[in-house]
Amino acid sequence: MAILILSDRSYSLAKTIAGEIDGEIHGASARCRAADVLFASVADHLRALFNQGRPIVAVMAAGAAIRILAPVLSDKRSEPPVVVMSENGASVVPILGGHHGGNDLARRIGDITKGHVAITTAGDTAFGIALDEPPQGYRLENTEEAKSVMAALLSGEPVAVEGDAAFLKAGRFEHDEGASHRLTISAEAREPRSGELLYRPQTFFLGLGAERGAPPEEALALAEAVLSEARVSPLSLAAVASLDMKADEAAIHAVAERYGVPARFFAADALEAEASRLENPSEIVFAEVGCHGVAEGAALASVGAEGRLRVAKRKSHRVTAALAEAPRPIVPRSVGRSRGRLFVVGIGPGQGDWRSPEASRMIAEASDLVGYSLYLDLLGPLAKGKTRHDFDLGREEARVRHAMELAGEGRDVALVCSGDAGIYAMATLVFELLDRGDLSDGARRIAIEVAPGISALQAAAARTGAPLGHDFCTISLSDLLTPWEDIQRRVNAAAEGDFVIAFYNPVSRRRRTQLAYARDELLKWRPAETPVILATNLGRESEHIRIVPLAELQVDDVDMLTVVIVGSSNSRVVRTGDGREWAYTPRGYARKSGSGISASEPRDEKALETE
Structure with a gap:
């Protein structure tokens, strides 16, 4: 909000x-x-x-x-x-x-x-209800007719109400069963009649079973056939339901997306509790997954004890489906659980206007927030009302595992990272843990979305001009997870290749020699006056940014919250009339042509976009 x-x-x-x-x-x-x-x-x-x-x-x-x-x-x-x-x-x-x-x-x-x-709004003031926006549990089939019907009722014409729906009966309008305008509650698959607003009660749940990797088009065809057999409008479908082992089955989610309803999942013991009501129990299925029926069991578990099977199990080559009906609309979120979602969110340096709308949306949709305490604090009001799971700095794997296991319980979880989640951050650990396989079954079946964030190198570059205007690379100087010999090799290669280099983790309390090594190695390949950007606490009140010559770079001027960007041999510093210094790296044309961009030089689409 x-x-x-x-x-x-x-x-x-x-x-x-x-x-x-x-x-x-x-x-x-x-x-x-x-x-x-x-x-x-x-x-x-x-x-x-x-x-x-x-x-x-x-x-x-x-x-x-x-x-x-x-x-x-x-x-x-x-x-x-x-x-x-x-x-x-x-x-x-x-x-x-x-x-x-x-x-x-x-x-x-x-x-x-x-x-x-x-x-x-006319409906609220005249009728006490909004006829074009029915309450949860109902859908209006022919929204395009709502305006003309409401206009007629506003002019004093009577209306007939057909079907059982408390929200319509509570409306303030004149009732007449012989009226030409009708407000109808019906799940029957038919076209709306003239002068009728047709409301669909969401009382049906489609149970689905599928072999691993079943084609989505096969599941869609079977779902359509079952609804057609039952003569039920697709708009009366409340949800698609299945066994929790199928939470990541593409075919099931394809059906849910086709009909615009959620997918809900049950543990095997919840489906087995419906065994006495199954019309087609299977010992083979029980031996395989721990319940005697997936499609029928999931449909019946969704509608509860008062519900009934409308269409028993129907089978195609690799998919099964069954349809059950509840006596009244059921809110899907009260049924089973959803497939958990893990949002891996990069919030940039932390300030609100450097956070992407996508990241804000994911955080808003999450029920749980997992992250280093400082990063969660930086969310400010966005964290309000969420369940926080705070971790100390350094417990990265425990943090990621906890987030994935929470999502495995059916929750929507935001794993919050500073900068960009995929650059020296938690997104990598998410996929490492998936690759290892030592997670619970639920955690292995979660949906994952990764939102990009403004990285420290981008923020530092924007604050100081355009030092990343040509080829650049990033190197972490931390030898906690990477052998120092590998880091040396990368520094040497980047120095020889004349890349602009962004150094992450340049120093720590115990690590004081790596940055000095990198400086000395780079001085062998580029001028002493090469600009170096030292950016500390980017985007925060204590932000401090300096541009110093490479030869004057001192380790003691850098701390753990500093990003160091070292220019290439072509990088320059320019001063504007207000006395401010800006660093930039030419895109290469100046040195090649000798006088700026050559009109005859071929350029790719990306170059054209940047111009």
Whole structure:
């Protein structure tokens, strides 16, 4: 939740609201001193948040917010909620995404500020419900008809309600069973009738079994055949269910994705508890996986004791499927468990505006955060409401293993790293542990996503100009995991190859000689005045950045929080009129042509992009 303020006058109110709704305060840098994230352009930042799908509370004029967001509006069914409010909280107005949480969010804020909440969506004000946005457990088949039917009802025409759904019966409209407009609850596979809004109750669960590596297209074909046999609308499917050993089976997830429903998984003993209700129990299956039926068992376990099989096990070459029905909609998250997800997240140096939207999204979706305590602290409000698993520095393998095992229990876990997770960080250990195989079965079947972050070398380069403008490499000077002889060989090769070099882990309390060795080796190949960037505590309050000549590089000027970038023989320092020094490395054209970029020199697409 992004709470956007334009001045410090709004900070106190924004902080109060943020504490109640787990929000992150975004402030205009020109007029705000305190905020979790600072931004320069109100219009650019507001549109960026909207395009990311972030819920927004903007302390600003409604007209200004509407004018800013107008160019990026497209589909109201996918837009995030946007609420605007006055600086004193007296007026709260949901201007977008009212039926996607905007109205509820405005009511919550109104309760906090004791302000007036202006709900303007027609359904909410006239009927007490939003006919085009049914509650959880129901889907509207023909959303395109909602506008015309609602218009008729708003003009006073009566409506007939067919089927059992408390949310419709509670609506404030005139009922007449002979009316030309109907609100229908039905799972039957048929087309909507004229003047009808057809709501699909999500009461069906599709149980699936599959051989390892079964083709997704085979599972999709069988699922379609079972739904067709039952004459059930796919929109009434609540979830796909299977045995937990199948949590990483592509065919099962393909079916779930096709129908836009979650995949849920059960332990073998939970499926075996349904043995007495199976129509096709199998001793062969029991011997193989510990339960007498996967497809039927998973379907029945999902719908509970009051549910029943609608279609018993059907089998194709490598896939089985069964369909069960519950007497009323069931929230899928209350059934079995999901396939756990591990988000390996690089948060850059830690400050909010250097963290990618993808990384923020992953952290927001996670139930658990695992990481070094300092990195979790740097998340600020993003960590609020999450279960933290703090680890000391140096316990990297224990940290990664713990994150993977948590995900193996069906949780959504963010493994938080500084910089980029794949550069001298935890992403490598994730795949090392998978490769070793000494994890629980659940941990080996998790879904993994890796989000890139701004690495220390990128941050240092951006702060000082463009030292990475030509070929570069990174070398860790730590011999904790790498033999010193290998490090020496790499330093020598990079020196001879004239690479710009970013040195990670340049020194430690006990390691004081490696950086001096690298300096002396590099001086054999490049000029004494070669620029060296020393960047400490990047992106933090104590940030300190210097550019020194290679010959003057002193080990005592570097600590464990410093990144060292040594230029190539072509790297230069330029001074601007304000007296600031910038380091850069020419892209190679100047020395080759003698006078800048040659118009006749062939260039690849990447070179053209950078120009």
